[in-house]
Amino acid sequence: MTFQQTQRAVETARAELARAQADTSGWAGKERRDFDAHRMKPLAAAGSKLTTALQDAQEAQARAERLM
Amino acid sequence: MSQSEAVKAEVKAVRDLRNAVIRYAERMRDAMAGARRDAAALLKRAEENLQQRKARMDRAMRELQQARAALAACRDPRRAAAQQCAVAEAKAHADETRQACVRAQQAVRIAAAAQSDLLKTMQSLEAVVGEHSSVSSSALASLEGKLAEIDVGGSVGHGIVRGLKAAAVTADLLRMSFHVGEGTIAPVYQTTAERFTSVSQVLDEKAAHLQQDWGDNDLEQREEHSGEVPGP
Numbered sequence: 001m002t003f004q005q006t007q008r009a010v011e012t013a014r015a016e017l018a019r020a021q022a023d024t025s026g027w028a029g030k031e032r033r034d035f036d037a038h039r040m041k042p043l044a045a046a047g048s049k050l051t052t053a054l055q056d057a058q059e060a061q062a063r064a065e066r067l068m
Numbered sequence: 069m070s071q072s073e074a075v076k077a078e079v080k081a082v083r084d085l086r087n088a089v090i091r092y093a094e095r096m097r098d099a100m101a102g103a104r105r106d107a108a109a110l111l112k113r114a115e116e117n118l119q120q121r122k123a124r125m126d127r128a129m130r131e132l133q134q135a136r137a138a139l140a141a142c143r144d145p146r147r148a149a150a151q152q153c154a155v156a157e158a159k160a161h162a163d164e165t166r167q168a169c170v171r172a173q174q175a176v177r178i179a180a181a182a183q184s185d186l187l188k189t190m191q192s193l194e195a196v197v198g199e200h201s202s203v204s205s206s207a208l209a210s211l212e213g214k215l216a217e218i219d220v221g222g223s224v225g226h227g228i229v230r231g232l233k234a235a236a237v238t239a240d241l242l243r244m245s246f247h248v249g250e251g252t253i254a255p256v257y258q259t260t261a262e263r264f265t266s267v268s269q270v271l272d273e274k275a276a277h278l279q280q281d282w283g284d285n286d287l288e289q290r291e292e293h294s295g296e297v298p299g300p
Contacts, residue, residue: 020088026081
């Protein structure tokens, strides 16, 4: 798997988590909002940071390969 | 929607969300493991490339020295011009391989820095994903279990539903009172986990007590007639 493929896999996982959040509106109210803010948000943010890190790694790989 | 249907819908939503969190955490872990392998493979390839370039440069330098030695040893003026050409060619080749070697060294530095940055980022992300998915999963499992109990119990009112939901989420938020990376996760986690158990137990006992006191009557009816004294 390349960094690009991994990045796509993470983006898919993030999209699925966001969809699951939207599809589980059966649990609502203050507790749900707190849960989303304190648990779901950091999880989604971790995916976003990983995507950025993989993008940086992909660019570094391209630079390194041009020099090889 | 009846109270029972609402609770069932809530149980399903909580279960689906828990499954989604578990799946997401697995995918993140897989992605990070894959990225770690890719970064290691890139660095290895860059290092192997550098070794090959160094070997070529060493060979080119030896050929240059041999050409220079041959020119120095040449006593025949007719062959000296050809030897000088050979030295110039060998020098150009040696310069070329030296430049390739410098580029290969830069590639190794870039690959090593990329690996280091990625590992550093992933180390903190692994902690975040591990912590939040684990606590989310257990809090949601607990909430799902409590909601299912309420559903089985049937005629428990909104007050207890709210109380039990708050118990699960309160425990979840108690565990949020510390942050990953501050170095005191384990003991605080244990303490809050213990608090969670005690909060749940208290609420369980309270729910059982209320049900016992009020028999089969709906709590909401009781709440509507809060001025009345419950019968024996």
